[in-house]
Amino acid sequence: MEPGFLALAFGLLFIGGCSARVVTVSPGPLIRVEGQPVSIRCDVNDYGGPSEQDFDWEMSRDGNEPRSRIISTFESSFSDPSFSRRVASGDISVVRLQDNEAELKIGEVKLTDSGFYLCRTPSTDPTTSGNYDAQVQLRVIPNTLKVTPQTPPPVVQEGHDLTLSCSATRELTFPSLTYLSIAWLVKTSGGSEEILTFGPQGDVVTGPRFTRRYLDGDLRLVPGRNGAFELVISRVTASDEGTYACTGAEWTSESGGKWTKIVESSKEMGAVSVTPTNRSLNVKASSSPTSQSSTSLLLSPGNTLTLLCHVSADNLDALSLEVTWLADDGEIITVNRSGVVRANSVSKRGEASLEKTGDSDYRLAVRGVSSRDGGVYTCRVQAFIEEGRVTGGGAGRWHKVAEKTSNPVTVKVSEVKPNFTLTLEAATKPQKTGEPIELSCDVTNISQLPPGGRLGVSWEYISLPDKVTNASPPKLIGSLDANGNLESNSAYKDRLDSGVLVLSRVQPNTFKLRFLRTQKIDMGQYVCTVSAWSVTSQGKMVNAAEYKSSPLTIQWETKSPTVKVAAKTIRSVSVGGATFEMTCSAITENIGDWIGFAVQIQSQSGTEAIKTIMSLSPDNVVQVTDPSRRDSLVLAKTGAREFNFRLEGVQPSDKGNYWCDVTAFTKQLPDQSWTTAATGNSNRITINFQENGPSFSVETRYDTSSVYPWETAKMECSVRVSGSSPKSGGTNSQTEELAYEVRWFFTRLRGEQTTSPVVSVDRFGVVTKSNRNSSSDVSIERKDANTYVLYIFGTQDSDSGEYHCMVTPWYKSTSSGLWTQDKDYTSGKVFLSVKIAVWDSLKLPLLYGASASLGVGVFSLLLGLICARCCCRNTAHTPRSRTKLMDLEMD
Numbered sequence: 001m002e003p004g005f006l007a008l009a010f011g012l013l014f015i016g017g018c019s020a021r022v023v024t025v026s027p028g029p030l031i032r033v034e035g036q037p038v039s040i041r042c043d044v045n046d047y048g049g050p051s052e053q054d055f056d057w058e059m060s061r062d063g064n065e066p067r068s069r070i071i072s073t074f075e076s077s078f079s080d081p082s083f084s085r086r087v088a089s090g091d092i093s094v095v096r097l098q099d100n101e102a103e104l105k106i107g108e109v110k111l112t113d114s115g116f117y118l119c120r121t122p123s124t125d126p127t128t129s130g131n132y133d134a135q136v137q138l139r140v141i142p143n144t145l146k147v148t149p150q151t152p153p154p155v156v157q158e159g160h161d162l163t164l165s166c167s168a169t170r171e172l173t174f175p176s177l178t179y180l181s182i183a184w185l186v187k188t189s190g191g192s193e194e195i196l197t198f199g200p201q202g203d204v205v206t207g208p209r210f211t212r213r214y215l216d217g218d219l220r221l222v223p224g225r226n227g228a229f230e231l232v233i234s235r236v237t238a239s240d241e242g243t244y245a246c247t248g249a250e251w252t253s254e255s256g257g258k259w260t261k262i263v264e265s266s267k268e269m270g271a272v273s274v275t276p277t278n279r280s281l282n283v284k285a286s287s288s289p290t291s292q293s294s295t296s297l298l299l300s301p302g303n304t305l306t307l308l309c310h311v312s313a314d315n316l317d318a319l320s321l322e323v324t325w326l327a328d329d330g331e332i333i334t335v336n337r338s339g340v341v342r343a344n345s346v347s348k349r350g351e352a353s354l355e356k357t358g359d360s361d362y363r364l365a366v367r368g369v370s371s372r373d374g375g376v377y378t379c380r381v382q383a384f385i386e387e388g389r390v391t392g393g394g395a396g397r398w399h400k401v402a403e404k405t406s407n408p409v410t411v412k413v414s415e416v417k418p419n420f421t422l423t424l425e426a427a428t429k430p431q432k433t434g435e436p437i438e439l440s441c442d443v444t445n446i447s448q449l450p451p452g453g454r455l456g457v458s459w460e461y462i463s464l465p466d467k468v469t470n471a472s473p474p475k476l477i478g479s480l481d482a483n484g485n486l487e488s489n490s491a492y493k494d495r496l497d498s499g500v501l502v503l504s505r506v507q508p509n510t511f512k513l514r515f516l517r518t519q520k521i522d523m524g525q526y527v528c529t530v531s532a533w534s535v536t537s538q539g540k541m542v543n544a545a546e547y548k549s550s551p552l553t554i555q556w557e558t559k560s561p562t563v564k565v566a567a568k569t570i571r572s573v574s575v576g577g578a579t580f581e582m583t584c585s586a587i588t589e590n591i592g593d594w595i596g597f598a599v600q601i602q603s604q605s606g607t608e609a610i611k612t613i614m615s616l617s618p619d620n621v622v623q624v625t626d627p628s629r630r631d632s633l634v635l636a637k638t639g640a641r642e643f644n645f646r647l648e649g650v651q652p653s654d655k656g657n658y659w660c661d662v663t664a665f666t667k668q669l670p671d672q673s674w675t676t677a678a679t680g681n682s683n684r685i686t687i688n689f690q691e692n693g694p695s696f697s698v699e700t701r702y703d704t705s706s707v708y709p710w711e712t713a714k715m716e717c718s719v720r721v722s723g724s725s726p727k728s729g730g731t732n733s734q735t736e737e738l739a740y741e742v743r744w745f746f747t748r749l750r751g752e753q754t755t756s757p758v759v760s761v762d763r764f765g766v767v768t769k770s771n772r773n774s775s776s777d778v779s780i781e782r783k784d785a786n787t788y789v790l791y792i793f794g795t796q797d798s799d800s801g802e803y804h805c806m807v808t809p810w811y812k813s814t815s816s817g818l819w820t821q822d823k824d825y826t827s828g829k830v831f832l833s834v835k836i837a838v839w840d841s842l843k844l845p846l847l848y849g850a851s852a853s854l855g856v857g858v859f860s861l862l863l864g865l866i867c868a869r870c871c872c873r874n875t876a877h878t879p880r881s882r883t884k885l886m887d888l889e890m891d
Ligand SMILES: *[C@@H]1O[C@H](CO)[C@@H](O)[C@H](O)[C@H]1NC(C)=O
Pocket: 276, 278, 279
């Protein structure tokens, strides 16, 4: 202070041209530690003479004379013997920094180097002015700095705290006041880095990478025992791995507030490795706390599924966990870091709950499982570590340090499957078509049928393989559901509905299939399928199991159906008009019970065509071929297989052979139509009898065979009765018992020969005239019992021709009292000539000879005509044969 003040005083004094030399050294006292290097600077200003100045260094213990000469920039032999060795060794040196500045350097200062160091500059000034030297005190203190680190744990779990403890001490030697600082460093692959320095003034300086963590409070300095300091690194991360060191330093505060580090000691604390969470985090899923390695779990419906997620980690306390249970990789339920449980509402699984049951156990529970809860379950754990908890105040930053998924646990929910055995047997086997079948499907050894469970059955038919259709698919016959309802939509529906096919449950566990009457198509294989139904909690029936019996073959020999018919005479006929009666009995084979018969009564007379007289349908409808005989024909069913035929008033035309033609029909159902099974003809029964009625002959007569035009022609048809009637023994006079049907016919001879009816009278006397091609009129008249006269009034030329009559006699049978029609009797033919033909033949000669015999000819002709007319009237009174008439014409 004093020299500075003086220099200032001199400076002020010589302002105005004249200057005074000023020599200065570092302000003191300088406190240095033994063995450390020391440098003392000296400069000179405001001097005269050459610019390069020389510096001499001297020292003394107390700052007074005598002084020892140490070193000089000017003179190499300047040093006293006490320093010359150190100068020679280079321990003590002087370094010129500038023309006016030099530095005294001591490599390793000794305690004995304490004293006052004087820097002197030899004068180069023209006049002596100012000061030429300056001195500073150097206090050398012994090196008592001790740095004592504590070895940190070599391994730290991620998220845990790392405490780095280090102490720095020194002995205080009054009056030399020194200060301490302590610093922590970490050496990583990226180099050495300062973490934090404390001191020397009680201040804290952090390395750039650690400032944030220091501000967050993750880097704390804690005073420890015995002057030690602890640096705590909270929640270490992998980046904190490295070799730690601590450095202690001793400081002195020099005048001007300049802090000078006078000694420093660095000590390695040790290497620290950080174990990452993902290395130690372990997540295990199990079905119970005790079962260690259960990887699968079998449950029954309705059970509660319980799974444990056990989390372990070396740094579990430092972790915040989010635990999620997944099934088949779908999230079911999660508990987040805040402990809030949230179930996945989208999941189709049962209701799940999740709770923390221990420090590290998370229990999943699913109540009332069903098959949809089956799957592969895993537990996923995400571990978080928070940063900056202190300043964050809950808004800390979290970062995920690890995520692990547990081993899978397979959960199966077994639906209880009922189990039973089926036995299919035939209780009744048919020997032939039409006989019943009874099949029995027995359910035995039932196990695991759930309470309330029911059985249902379905029956199937598989046709026997044949060459045409081998392996036809099974046909459903019908089924009984769990509630016993009959269901059928098959070809068997009609038979089921009508009751010929019965599907039933006879005992709790026996099902029956019964065909009352088999058909040929029923031959084949039968299978029963029994299903077990369980009732769900919602009351719905669910098919739990289904078993099929082995097929049972039902087969029988089929014989072709036959029907044999025997006809038997009941009443035979010996006379016409009597009643004929016969029965036909049918005997069937291989047809079955449900038979209907159609009967036809047929007859044949000689070689004539076979006639069907009447028929009876299976439904007992009678049909008669000839409606006019309806009243005298009877065909009736008189027994199950017996039919009676009766023919009343047998007539000669009924003669012939009679038999029954029987067709047997079957039907499967009452309302089904009949199908033909077989047909049979009976033996023949002959109707023949001696004709005992009258026999007849018919003839025609006329008074004259030739008439003139406009005259009336008259012809007679006369019936001659011979033989005897059964009653009277053959009299012609029984008019009530005999009647005739008489018909006249005309045959034209000219042109084409045509025969046409003229007029008829029936047996009741009713006359019917036919349409004729003539202007003449006709009538018929019964002359006596056996004679019918034909009159032709106003004959025409066109009436010329042959006439004959046909008579059908009817007589009343004396035995039966019935009218019997005899056959038709035809008379011989008579010729009628209308004489206009003669007149015509005369016309031509008249024309040719007209001119020759004019007057006489006319007269004689008239005369001849009159004469001829008179002659004709008196001739031909007896009938003539046609040949005679022809002869006459020729004449
Ligand atoms: C742990 O995490 C690091 C990086 O985050 C990764 O490289 C390493 O493979 C992980 N180790 C395990 C065991 O998961």
